[in-house]
Amino acid sequence: MPRHTDREYESELRALNDRLLKMAGRVEEMVAQAARALAERDAELARTTILLDETVNTDEVEIDEACQSILARRQPLAGDLRFIACALKMVTDLERIGDIAVNLCERAIELAREAALSPIAGLGQMAALVQEMLKDVMDAFNARAADRARAVVRRDDLVDELYHGVLRELLARMSQDASALQRGIHTLAVAKFLERLGDHATNLAEEVVFLVEGKDIRHAGKRGGPPA
Amino acid sequence: MIAAPAPRAPPTTTAADATTPVKLAVRALDAGFGATPVVRQLTLDVPERRVLAIIGPSGCGKSTLVRCLNRMHELVPGATVGGSVLLDDHDIYARDVDPVLLRRRIGMVFQKPNPFPTMSIRENVLAGLRLTGALRGGRKQPAIDGIVEQALTRAALWDEVKDRLAAAGGSLSGGQQQRLCIARALAVEPEVLLMDEPCSALDPIATARIEDLIHVLRERYTIVLVTHNMQQAARASDLTAFLLHGELIECAPTERLFTQPSDRRTEDYITGKFG
Amino acid sequence: MSARRDLWFTLLCAAALALPLGVLVFLFGDVLLLGLERLSPAFLTSYPSRHAEHAGVLPGLVGTALLGVMTAGLALPFGVGAAIYLEEYGGNRRIARAIEVNVANLAGVPSVVYGILGLAVFVKTLGLGRSLIAGAATLALLVLPIVIVSTREALRAVPMGLREAGLALGATRWQTIRRVVLPAAAPGILTGAILAISRALGETAPLIVIGAVAYITYLPDGPRAAFTALPIQIFSWVSRPQAAFAHNAAAGIVVMLLLLLLLNAAAVLVRDRFSRGGSR
Numbered sequence: 001m002p003r004h005t006d007r008e009y010e011s012e013l014r015a016l017n018d019r020l021l022k023m024a025g026r027v028e029e030m031v032a033q034a035a036r037a038l039a040e041r042d043a044e045l046a047r048t049t050i051l052l053d054e055t056v057n058t059d060e061v062e063i064d065e066a067c068q069s070i071l072a073r074r075q076p077l078a079g080d081l082r083f084i085a086c087a088l089k090m091v092t093d094l095e096r097i098g099d100i101a102v103n104l105c106e107r108a109i110e111l112a113r114e115a116a117l118s119p120i121a122g123l124g125q126m127a128a129l130v131q132e133m134l135k136d137v138m139d140a141f142n143a144r145a146a147d148r149a150r151a152v153v154r155r156d157d158l159v160d161e162l163y164h165g166v167l168r169e170l171l172a173r174m175s176q177d178a179s180a181l182q183r184g185i186h187t188l189a190v191a192k193f194l195e196r197l198g199d200h201a202t203n204l205a206e207e208v209v210f211l212v213e214g215k216d217i218r219h220a221g222k223r224g225g226p227p228a
Numbered sequence: 229m230i231a232a233p234a235p236r237a238p239p240t241t242t243a244a245d246a247t248t249p250v251k252l253a254v255r256a257l258d259a260g261f262g263a264t265p266v267v268r269q270l271t272l273d274v275p276e277r278r279v280l281a282i283i284g285p286s287g288c289g290k291s292t293l294v295r296c297l298n299r300m301h302e303l304v305p306g307a308t309v310g311g312s313v314l315l316d317d318h319d320i321y322a323r324d325v326d327p328v329l330l331r332r333r334i335g336m337v338f339q340k341p342n343p344f345p346t347m348s349i350r351e352n353v354l355a356g357l358r359l360t361g362a363l364r365g366g367r368k369q370p371a372i373d374g375i376v377e378q379a380l381t382r383a384a385l386w387d388e389v390k391d392r393l394a395a396a397g398g399s400l401s402g403g404q405q406q407r408l409c410i411a412r413a414l415a416v417e418p419e420v421l422l423m424d425e426p427c428s429a430l431d432p433i434a435t436a437r438i439e440d441l442i443h444v445l446r447e448r449y450t451i452v453l454v455t456h457n458m459q460q461a462a463r464a465s466d467l468t469a470f471l472l473h474g475e476l477i478e479c480a481p482t483e484r485l486f487t488q489p490s491d492r493r494t495e496d497y498i499t500g501k502f503g
Numbered sequence: 504m505s506a507r508r509d510l511w512f513t514l515l516c517a518a519a520l521a522l523p524l525g526v527l528v529f530l531f532g533d534v535l536l537l538g539l540e541r542l543s544p545a546f547l548t549s550y551p552s553r554h555a556e557h558a559g560v561l562p563g564l565v566g567t568a569l570l571g572v573m574t575a576g577l578a579l580p581f582g583v584g585a586a587i588y589l590e591e592y593g594g595n596r597r598i599a600r601a602i603e604v605n606v607a608n609l610a611g612v613p614s615v616v617y618g619i620l621g622l623a624v625f626v627k628t629l630g631l632g633r634s635l636i637a638g639a640a641t642l643a644l645l646v647l648p649i650v651i652v653s654t655r656e657a658l659r660a661v662p663m664g665l666r667e668a669g670l671a672l673g674a675t676r677w678q679t680i681r682r683v684v685l686p687a688a689a690p691g692i693l694t695g696a697i698l699a700i701s702r703a704l705g706e707t708a709p710l711i712v713i714g715a716v717a718y719i720t721y722l723p724d725g726p727r728a729a730f731t732a733l734p735i736q737i738f739s740w741v742s743r744p745q746a747a748f749a750h751n752a753a754a755g756i757v758v759m760l761l762l763l764l765l766l767n768a769a770a771v772l773v774r775d776r777f778s779r780g781g782s783r
Binding site (some may be wrong): 257285298300303305328329330331332335336338341344345346355356359360361409411413416 | 542550593596663664665667668669670671673674675678679682686687689
Binding site (some may be wrong): 002005009047079081082216 | 458459462472481486487488489492496498499501502
């Protein structure tokens, strides 16, 4: 891939790329720790994880500023323009993922106070799946691989399926056992948050496809899509 | 929107949306100096009342290409031209075409503002008509004044110079001089306006004025704008053609060319990954 | 260090300028002193005479003026025309190139050779005799290269963009040259022409070869008339043995110099006037 003639511009774009990857790495770490805190009922881990969100918020602001600066000073075009547009959207999704990890940790702290609920089929699988999607989408981003990003989009259907399964099981349990109501509601929220993580991973994947191919694959089918 | 089942000629050429008629059609154009080819087998459509920007690195043949469109290229000793250019479906290189008459239909504005130094603002506007003898006899003074006012108004210069039409053309600022040159070209009532890097000698404000003017002029004229400023092409044109080594690499609606060019070389050029 | 070297160089240049200028001032002062006693209105309005104190330069002055006008009338159309052809049309490049070399060489030919040419062609072959018209034709030939070269330079100084602008407006080559290029080049062409004419008026040798007569007591009444010119008059006075005529010669030189200064001043004026409104 040829480099930009202006080497400072080139390094600015590379730095932005690295920053996004680093932020994504931090967010992935938060999600992983939140999942572990939930599984192991570790309130302490949940508390330390919540503190990480500070850095992620700083990342968001700094990446936004870097994008604005490149837009103002370099007037990027074509692939570069798509990269900046993509970075601006990705940073929002990543920041939301961080927030959701915080929400998960809060629920983990609540759940740790209560007696353990017998394991719910599918919940652990959901957590593993969304983490995998997050990792894959960032790999696809780094490699500028649209096909791998598309694979992530497809996996979101599985997340939704699992979510509905978890939902049904939880509702069934709560209707049978009133004492499980409190814990059930928290767990319901956890499932909802995991499902949302899947949505954000899907957003990221769609942004990667746009970055690589210049094609907007969001809401495909509803708009008829632009001719290829 | 419309599917294009017809096989496209090798490099993407026809970018015109099917709704607008083609004003200028370049067909397999070859141009050069002596044995050196500058433009090679170039095919391109310019739709009517649209702005086509031509971009490309120095020496890619953009200026030579536009100079072939009003047969100015052949005035250079040793210049060669092959292929054809159709203006309203009629080849301007056909034997029965007088290049002098043709140039009244296809006006041109140059890189450096070049008002005639020995003439007043008014005389500059009328220069095209006077030079060609079109004003000799017949027309009354008010009619001539009307021509001057109309051309200057269309070039967005009237308000600035209406009180000093007798002043020398050279007394204007660079940007005003360029608009005077545009007025001079418009006074001949051309159908097509060729602009060869019209803003490269102007400051950003004067440039913005010209670009604003281009937006207005496109309602009446077909415009071909050569520019080495990609931002200008992005701002001012409907279609953009990218030339490299005398060949057309890509011609597409400006918005598409600058967000998702289909050719790697276009992408590299517009993002500054060159050489 | 470099500042000192700079100073030395400046001084050297000043000396190079001062020396010839000093000699010139000295010569001019000498001539002025010598000629002062003869300079009077009568000197300008009198015919030559055997008596030094009654002799004047009227026929020479009139002859020179007529020569100037006629030379200009002959040299300008041909010279400017040739320059336009070479510069604007060029035509066959090889022929143009050959003409160009010849013109450059002609400018270096000694003036007396033009005199001989004029004698052979105008005086004898064309049968014009030792007349004003033969003299003017010879001088025109002499300054033609100067006119051509200076006109070409003036044309070359007109930006290419102006020609292109004219052509792009749908004007023919000739319409563009006449309405755009020539007006823009006019000051340069005029300056060159004036300088060429002033050069012609100072010439003595070709006129002597052609046979201008020094002693004339009437004014020329037509182009075929015999004539004299200021330099001839001066030359004839200088070659007289009587000391009194030396004063006449000096006074004649002063008149001649003033005439040339006037012409050169006109050239400067023309250039200044036009370039102020034009070249911006």
